[in-house]
Amino acid sequence: MTITAEPGHDIATSGAPHSASPMRPMALPSPRGPVSTELVGLFTGPRQAPLQGCADAATESLAASDDMLADDDLQLALFLMYELHYGGIEGVSDAWEWDPRLLAVRETIERAFEAALRGAVRQPVATREVPEALFALVEADDGPSLSAFVERDATSEQVLEILACRTIYTLKEADPHSWAIPRLHARAKAALVEIQADEYGGGRPERLHATIFANALRGAGLDDRYGAYADHVPVEVYTSMNLMSLFGLHRRLRGAIVGHLAAYEMTSSLPCRAYAKGLRRLGFGAAVTDYFDEHVEADAVHEQLAARDLAGSLAEDEPQLAGDILFGAAACLAIDGRLWGGLRERFERGESALRMPLP
Amino acid sequence: MSAEASAQPVSITACPDGPLLVRGDLALFDDDGRPVQPTRRTFALCRCGASAIRPFCDGSHKLVGFRTSPPSRSPAVTFDDEP
Structure with a gap:
């Protein structure tokens, strides 16, 4: 069976103004x-x-x-x-x-x-409990740190390139992990919703993390429309985003998206503190640092919730998912390590991280 | 909604090698006795003393090697391509 759109449907949708969000949909890159x-x-x-x-x-x-x-x-x-x-x-x-x-x-x-x-990505195996394995996996990850580079060495131009590279995910921060909500149950679902509620501002639209990041972009003089830098960012940005969408959109991979979130949250607090210090060193204002300051405190909470209440509960309730939970975490560390470590290497060689200069 | 939230009993969970996770409606005061308003419903209190945003946790316990129990001699994670 072939399902086709109703006649005129395309014209109606493509011509309609999009008033719901000023940032979406994105322009075609x-x-x-x-x-x-x-x-x-x-x-x-x-x-x-x-x-x-x-x-x-x-x-x-x-x-x-x-x-x-x-x-x-x-x-x-x-x-x-x-x-x-x-x-x-x-x-x-x-x-x-x-x-x-x-x-x-x-x-x-x-x-x-x-x-x-x-x-x-090497498949990790937990020798004891999954949360303990997650903490060990993150601790053993020793790729080049972009946040330490930002703290001490980065120029303002390099920071703007990093912010541009973050736009593809961070302007829809938390969304790919939300796909997992209806696919989890009981303790794991409650833990995921507890994290996501915080990501989405706890009922305050102005504290949505994506909105705080949009403020940071404007504060840095960048464009906060979704996809504004879609032609600028290197492939690794899309690979990182696609990893989350692959894990998030397939129920089969619910263990992997949970592990991804855990690794993401567990590698965020200290780097965000370093980013905030670097941004202050370079004279960026409060609108820009607010996003990183918020994540120092928020992700110190989220890492505990994600590793223990979310990933730990899921591994107990669905033990067959333990391998995918750890695989998702390892994939997050590997793919995001390629992305952000790659940026640092390009900066250290005196190169731009982008495919074309920022406007 | 807020009435329901304030009715939530306080619970404090000690995270191994990490912070104290606090849920529920409570009053929090800093070193000088001034009230501190947590910005989120669930928050983490520093237990290692190294946080730069005390009383809240900023993840510094990992930098200073804070342990609440002796570390195990065997690794918690291996890889399936290892012998």
């Missing part, structure tokens, strides 16, 4: 290769156009790619397919979100993505 070129062509063309070109491009690119985790074109294409499930893309019909033909292309890329992750 520029393609980075054959797959994203095909995808952007589909998104901007008639809804019933054949997808074979896009499917073929994906298959060919996957076969040709040495490392799909670092493939600009494939990661951007996957990001755009996932974005349909978040804030959407300006001018692109909402009907694409559940188009079975597009989901089939997405699955082809996702399968290769997961295989690449399982190949690149």
Whole structure:
């Protein structure tokens, strides 16, 4: 069966003003290769156009790619397919979100993505309880620290590049982990909601972490619209975002998204303190430092909740998920380590982290 | 909502090698007896003494190697590609 949009549907959605959020949907970014070129062509063309070109491009690119985790074109294409499930893309019909033909292309890329992750990330095994293993895993992670670089050495221009790189995730901070809420039960669900409620401001819209980050962007003179730097950021930004979406959107991988959140929260407090110090050193104002100060205190709480009440409870209630919880944590450390460690290496070589200069 | 929240009994959970996790409605005072308003419903109090945002935890216990029990001799995590 083929499900098609009602006649006129595209025109109605693409032409409608978006008043709900000034930051979403994002503008369609520029393609980075054959797959994203095909995808952007589909998104901007008639809804019933054949997808074979896009499917073929994906298959060919996957076969040709040495490392799909670092493939600009494939990661951007996957990001755009996932974005349909978040804030959407300006001018692109909402009907694409559940188009079975597009989901089939997405699955082809996702399968290769997961295989690449399982190949690149060592599978940890807990010798005692899962929370203890998580703390040990995080403690053993000794990649180059971007936050220490920001604290002592970074220039203002480098900080702006880091903030631009953070926009893809942080302007929708916490959202990919929220996909797990209906897939968890009892103690693990209560723990996740306790964390997410804090991420979403505890009932105060102005304290939504994504909103505090938008304030920080404006305070630094940057654009806070979602996707404003979609053409600037390096592939590692999309790989990091896609990792969360892959784990979050598949119920099968609920253990991995929980482990990802735990590792994310467990590596946030001290780095955020270093970021805040660096930002003050460079003379950035309170609007910019507020985001990092908030996370020093918030994530010191969240790391305990995420490791013990969330991941620990889930491992007790669904012991078969223990491996994926630890895999999700290890994948977070590895992929985000590539992203932020890679930025530091580029800065130390005197290079920009971005594909084009900030406007 | 707030009436319900204030009715929540106080609970304090000691986290191994980490802070005291506090839930519930209570009054908190700093070194000089001034009231401190927690900004979140669940908060973590420093137990290692090294936090820069006392009385709250900032994760510094990890930097100073704070332990609430002797560390185990065997590692808590291994990798499945290890012998």
